[in-house]
Amino acid sequence: MNNKIPVGISNRHIHLSSAHLASLFGEGYELQELKPLSQPGQYAAQETVTIVGAKGEIGNVRILGPIRPKTQIEISKTDSFKLGVAPPVRDSGDTAGSPGLKVVGPKGEVELEEGVIIAARHIHFHPSDAKSFGVADGDKVSIRTQGERSVVFENVLCRVHEQYALDCHLDTDEGNAAGLKTGEFIELIK
């Protein structure tokens, strides 16, 4: 079964710049870790914010740490209809030309000019995993899920880095469409 990869279903979340963290939570504020994520050094913070669009708002949006150079909000297409925003499907970090949203924290608000994306599905590989699966950074592969709602997701980006642990990241629309939960496994189809 060496073509099996664990799945993490990503709910909506936000990565904050240090300037925006200060605006939302106060000068000098530091994020408190709630629990570690699958990728080494990444964590879900105890803190949440509210995101506000033209048509609606969503509260309890989890902040993921650590701080990043640029603020980025990752939502599902389902969320985008509720908020009234039309984000592109993008790889993390590629936010140029994406729309913004208002972010509300306990000590202030930030009106983002850009940074809202729907995260493109992807797989994190440590270089040793990449070797064993025969993939290289930047490859696009297909994956198959199991069960009554089985799906083949195409155009899945392979990301290879020494800081990565093997994990396939889908969003909640993808997870729900496939009837898939965090910790279950998908099969790589090359």
Place this chain on the structure above:
Amino acid sequence: MNNKIPVGISNRHIHLSSAHLASLFGEGYELQELKPLSQPGQYAAQETVTIVGAKGEIGNVRILGPIRPKTQIEISKTDSFKLGVAPPVRDSGDTAGSPGLKVVGPKGEVELEEGVIIAARHIHFHPSDAKSFGVADGDKVSIRTQGERSVVFENVLCRVHEQYALDCHLDTDEGNAAGLKTGEFIELIK
């Protein structure tokens, strides 16, 4: 391009029995048509209800007409988490053992004992379409979507009837995961 089939993305909705229509809207009430659906004789009604689960509620749930022998609520997996209910993935009409929800209308409430499902993806074929696609009632096929979020959905039920018009029905999780909108086309893969 004779392997292309139009898609309809079904948002959450409810079909009502005549007894439940009377309980929710009053004795003798008749549904008012808002717009016809893709299947001949079926329509979206002007009327909506609120559905209430253990964890939350969702308003403005569209009633689809005409009246049916049994009340049935079709929601997405995303909706199920918000409501706090765990419906099975089922073909329409197959509600035995499914959970219920509270339904609230302008004149009363109904506590359903069962009837909440996640609709299994399916394609409606007129017999002439079925002949041209080479499928029979009850067949399971796969379908491929186009675009950056392209997906192959497996286990898609073929339903063939003289009252049907060619249309592939997916729910909002499936449509959003594939970046697909009503009126776009999928490709049948046998």
